[in-house]
Amino acid sequence: MGLKILLLNGPNLNLLGVREASVYGSETLEGITKDLQAYAERRDVELRTFQSNSEGALVEAIHQARTWANGIIFNAGAYTHYSIALRDAIAGVGLPVVEVHISNVHAREEFRHKSVLAPVCLGVIAGFGRWSYFLGLDALLRHLIKS
């Protein structure tokens, strides 16, 4: 089918494998990404990736996705909880976005229970470690092929 997907990672996710292993696991973002790309390829999907710690750069990556991508898998990290700018970007480009989280944010601090992005996303997947990304890709593909 030749779908193109953006895998977008927000702040501190470049620390994966380093940062608080008890919460986020010991695998690096590179490791997960490589496996996910292989997984995507087997489904004839092109997966481009971008990670940034900057809210502005993430906004722009979403804007640019408008011109080439069929959908976005987005782990917005901490920005999930307060970046209305990212929310507006998602609503603005009109692409289907799947919000993913490695940890179960609902089992952590109160302020992580609220997502300002979720209301403009297609759906949310949280708590399955590295597999959250794979499930996110599956969810997006189900949606894109169906629609």
Next chain:
Amino acid sequence: MGLKILLLNGPNLNLLGVREASVYGSETLEGITKDLQAYAERRDVELRTFQSNSEGALVEAIHQARTWANGIIFNAGAYTHYSIALRDAIAGVGLPVVEVHISNVHAREEFRHKSVLAPVCLGVIAGFGRWSYFLGLDALLRHLIKS
């Protein structure tokens, strides 16, 4: 592998296909369940199902799952937002539970943004229509096989 999974559905999900099709789609719970069971079988997983509109009956289904199931896929419907009894049941049996929702609860009324169950679940999947169940099964299997 021979894993056994409980597919648990809460209040009003027996109305699927009837109830507010614009929100929940036009497929019945029976239709989705049948496909999901076939999907499970191909993965050598036995999927037993139970639906109830009664909080107490759902609590008991979780208790009984302790004796035979490896995990639970749980769409608790409205009880998601206030049933501390179900939360305690999940915490009490110690099984991995994946909370699933057909609709994107975060894009609906404020009171649907909060889950009292999520903090004691493995993770949450919401917003992908019938596919939320399939993704929930995949998520649970990834967890069970890994662990």
Next chain:
Amino acid sequence: MGLKILLLNGPNLNLLGVREASVYGSETLEGITKDLQAYAERRDVELRTFQSNSEGALVEAIHQARTWANGIIFNAGAYTHYSIALRDAIAGVGLPVVEVHISNVHAREEFRHKSVLAPVCLGVIAGFGRWSYFLGLDALLRHLIKS
């Protein structure tokens, strides 16, 4: 006209006449129901009644009403204030529902001032003792005949 109406009573209403007479009066639910059925009959309306203390059973009574009733008169008792499951059931079956209360809930504890059901009901009648039911029936008939 041959309309059919469900008179649905929730938790503790079976105690009417016994329970806190200063708040709820000294008449039993049976007494009120009998008079109300006579009142309905004179208007060529069949009034079927159901009382339950179980949230699940009330949800199911609403589901079943879909198959035979033109509308529901519903005194949900304490569930008025927290049962999102009942709210979803009402929204799900799409029948006109009149929320009734014997006492003036707004003149009692703060937590009784809020109804989670009212937003999906046709309207609300509260505070007129046994007459709340009769007014509820009138209100429903006005609506059904008009529409």
Next chain:
Amino acid sequence: MGLKILLLNGPNLNLLGVREASVYGSETLEGITKDLQAYAERRDVELRTFQSNSEGALVEAIHQARTWANGIIFNAGAYTHYSIALRDAIAGVGLPVVEVHISNVHAREEFRHKSVLAPVCLGVIAGFGRWSYFLGLDALLRHLIKS
């Protein structure tokens, strides 16, 4: 019996039939009032009416009702939600007051869910369009005759 009732309407109700027809219907206040007076007459009830957009004038109408009326049917419009002066007037005169609303205020903006008047009224009727007034009259008569 020769009862005398005040039909009291608050701010913007003189716009009925003009104002937001999708919410309030297309009938004028005059039309409804005329029918309601006929309805009252048939029950040997004198129905006097007063509408004002001024909180102070409404307070005074309630004060004056003390000297001639047996009860009040009151649609306080927007003042329902903040006029403690009207609340105090109702409590001060000690007449039975039925709070009525044309629309189902609970299905509208959050700030319309709260009535500062209801705790000192006999009861509340909301959501039945023009019929809310008729039901309000019935409710008041039931109360007056009973007491």
Next chain:
Amino acid sequence: MGLKILLLNGPNLNLLGVREASVYGSETLEGITKDLQAYAERRDVELRTFQSNSEGALVEAIHQARTWANGIIFNAGAYTHYSIALRDAIAGVGLPVVEVHISNVHAREEFRHKSVLAPVCLGVIAGFGRWSYFLGLDALLRHLIKS
């Protein structure tokens, strides 16, 4: 000394002696006013009085006081708790205003604990029945003579 004082009474205070005697006592506003004027005269103070149930009329009485009065004794009744218009009028004319209440508002409903007027008044006297007015006059005179 020849001071001139406005005694300003807000909504429902014309009901004094009638309204809820257990809260407000059995004396009429006329009775209290007459005694207070005699009391004022003995101190060579001219006391003019105005009562209104209308927020706008009270605002205007405050405006006019600018041209002749040395201060205001103000029982704003229910408007105490929400009339920002009266607050702005008080701040606007720059006269010393003593807020008085017959009942102890802090011992009543929660919403009566908050005064939106008090922050722009000279001070507050509440809870001493008819004597609150006399104390208010004394307080104002102490202030005016001192300053």
Next chain:
Amino acid sequence: MGLKILLLNGPNLNLLGVREASVYGSETLEGITKDLQAYAERRDVELRTFQSNSEGALVEAIHQARTWANGIIFNAGAYTHYSIALRDAIAGVGLPVVEVHISNVHAREEFRHKSVLAPVCLGVIAGFGRWSYFLGLDALLRHLIKS
């Protein structure tokens, strides 16, 4: 073009030039109005003006504007923050209304940050002293000519 505009001023604005000059400036409402009318005339716009301290009178001025005006420039003063009656009047007549404020309400007390009128107005202009009115007129004309 021959447009007709209502310039509506709420409570205490008749005190302009007198009241708290550090906040509101030293010009009178008459002075501003005269200049604004000249400004309007040069644009072939008839500007009629009304000021009242009474919520009810303001409601009625909005009602009457329905019969002759193309839009309203409204400085509701303190009523901005709590008059749901004015909000309902604006929504009821369906005219474009520009909410204006002389001072920057957001830089003042917390309770002035919230407008109950703004959600049903065309837009808001605040903080530019006497020029807020001129900008309000421009804004309204831009809207009326465009539409």
Next chain:
Amino acid sequence: MGLKILLLNGPNLNLLGVREASVYGSETLEGITKDLQAYAERRDVELRTFQSNSEGALVEAIHQARTWANGIIFNAGAYTHYSIALRDAIAGVGLPVVEVHISNVHAREEFRHKSVLAPVCLGVIAGFGRWSYFLGLDALLRHLIKS
């Protein structure tokens, strides 16, 4: 004296001894109940027991207790925190009810600090493990014998 007491246990208490032993201890409900019945017998008290995970069934057990019991020892489990239906049942039957908890609910999650039942109970005992039941029985007997 021949008193009769209902020992009522709510949701998940049938899991005692299994569920989170670090919080609730390792003894089963059966074990505790047996000892408590022996303890009661020695005081010439008949202790009947009922456990249910269903809110409705618990409501009904309270209703039925009206006909035979002198009082109730009630561990409502999770329902403690939200079941207004149970609150109304307790208030309705007018029996003395002692609320008991095995764990110290105040040392756990915030939502466990609030009991909707306590205001209509005789008193509360929490935090003493299995002994909370024995203390609850003592407390009830002290009350019954005294009164």
Next chain:
Amino acid sequence: MGLKILLLNGPNLNLLGVREASVYGSETLEGITKDLQAYAERRDVELRTFQSNSEGALVEAIHQARTWANGIIFNAGAYTHYSIALRDAIAGVGLPVVEVHISNVHAREEFRHKSVLAPVCLGVIAGFGRWSYFLGLDALLRHLIKS
């Protein structure tokens, strides 16, 4: 008449004349007390005084007043806003207590707007500087002589 009154002053009032003169004035507590005692004597009232910075000592002074005083004038200073112990002491002894404040607490920080004592006092006088004490004495005498 020979009445006996306790003048009770709470924390930091011994600093009067020293502490923040712009808020509290430049007179010492001794100075005010001396004048107030002379004022009391002329009315045949014995005024005993006690000041303490300790909550416990103030509680005890209230307890002891039970045995000799007819009423209390109480400036509780900061304890006004949080000392439930003092509230309970006032309620416990059943004497009439007039709460007084030198400054207008409502014109200061938000946390000073709330009094936990006022609901169990006879009334409140605030904002009149040293005269608040004299007015408080007058208020108490009016009450004691009347009753």
Next chain:
Amino acid sequence: MGLKILLLNGPNLNLLGVREASVYGSETLEGITKDLQAYAERRDVELRTFQSNSEGALVEAIHQARTWANGIIFNAGAYTHYSIALRDAIAGVGLPVVEVHISNVHAREEFRHKSVLAPVCLGVIAGFGRWSYFLGLDALLRHLIKS
């Protein structure tokens, strides 16, 4: 067994028998204490008692208990609701503390529903009048003997 227990009473409990008999009963603290000491002696427990209205003195009594007591029965009165100092003292000494209340605090004012002490106590007993102390002693002994 020779256990030593501190019976600690907080503010206003020295007024027992005097203070609001409808809430607290007509027995004095001395009376209750004497009976409780006899009760303790029969169990070979030494019960030392201390009452203070001062937060600081109560803190110090807890500190000293570290050197001689096996546990504390603590009725902290009003301090229950705000004394973080007492909470820290309890946590600091590490003794088991049973929080007791004569009245059912949950059936009284909202601010009495919250205990800042309970999270660091062993458990809570409230609502059983004088018997709360006896039950508290039993509870503490059960705990001490078990552990």
Next chain:
Amino acid sequence: MGLKILLLNGPNLNLLGVREASVYGSETLEGITKDLQAYAERRDVELRTFQSNSEGALVEAIHQARTWANGIIFNAGAYTHYSIALRDAIAGVGLPVVEVHISNVHAREEFRHKSVLAPVCLGVIAGFGRWSYFLGLDALLRHLIKS
């Protein structure tokens, strides 16, 4: 006069014309800017423009404006609602800033009703589509010429 103004646009405003046309209109930021620059030139004003999706870059643009601009027209987009960094930048440079919004933010989601920037701005203009910018320029010029 040769004034120099910075036109500053925040996140997602580069999407104008693309993003949610029903909310923001179909014109591009380039189109509006071009017209606004022509409009400025006719008033002898130099208008320099900067748009960024990065909070940091916007902070710096404000810093730099200190060195050359007489004032700022600022549409901060989503940052309006949470960027205290931008607020501090505005307060820090001390230039007059006019906050503008294309849509009427008060008629949208609750979280858009609050501006953290407005308290340090000169004033706010919202809801007039492209004309908000022109009105903002007029407002700023009125202020700059006056001052």
Next chain:
Amino acid sequence: MGLKILLLNGPNLNLLGVREASVYGSETLEGITKDLQAYAERRDVELRTFQSNSEGALVEAIHQARTWANGIIFNAGAYTHYSIALRDAIAGVGLPVVEVHISNVHAREEFRHKSVLAPVCLGVIAGFGRWSYFLGLDALLRHLIKS
């Protein structure tokens, strides 16, 4: 330079070294004080110390410091979070006060995040164990020498 400083310690700090060593460390207050006095002496500063568990005694120590001290290092312990009396004492004496905490209060319970004292202190130092005192002394000296 001969500066004189008061080292003031509030409730439970006399337990240091005993109380919860994991939070507060194992050193006693005496040990820390001794070292701090030596440290002060080397800087030619006289350090007097006072510890009390009584709010009133701490208020008085602050009052007395007015007569001899140049500043205060204050660890108010639990009173930090609610003692408005201490806040008023600090504001009243006008001495520079440095608020210190041994533990990082922001990393503990929510109620410890708020200081009612900090707004009237010079600054705050928290989280550095025994060194918080030394840093507090340094901070105070920097301030005193500079000013």
Next chain:
Amino acid sequence: MGLKILLLNGPNLNLLGVREASVYGSETLEGITKDLQAYAERRDVELRTFQSNSEGALVEAIHQARTWANGIIFNAGAYTHYSIALRDAIAGVGLPVVEVHISNVHAREEFRHKSVLAPVCLGVIAGFGRWSYFLGLDALLRHLIKS
């Protein structure tokens, strides 16, 4: 000892000396930094500095510090109050971080009282002007040498 420390400054701190001198003083960041580096050198500490107005750049500076620094002195400016991304970065790298503020944030606007960073920092120092940095360095060194 050869320790290496990162001095990290957030948004608007490059304006020091320019921005609101009454709050932040008249010294530039460069001036303070130079003195602090000299101070560090005398203690054999290498102090590297970084200032940015961009949240993302600050996140990355913290990430990089992992590879070379022993700790961080962090004045996060406005980001202190909402940047969960910075909080996660601090928690992620596991370095000791001292939060410093030039002004006493607790004496300013309410929103500055809360730090989202403090719970994951070693401690906080606020209110001592330029000396907050020096004290922060001392605090960090005490911690590093001790540990």
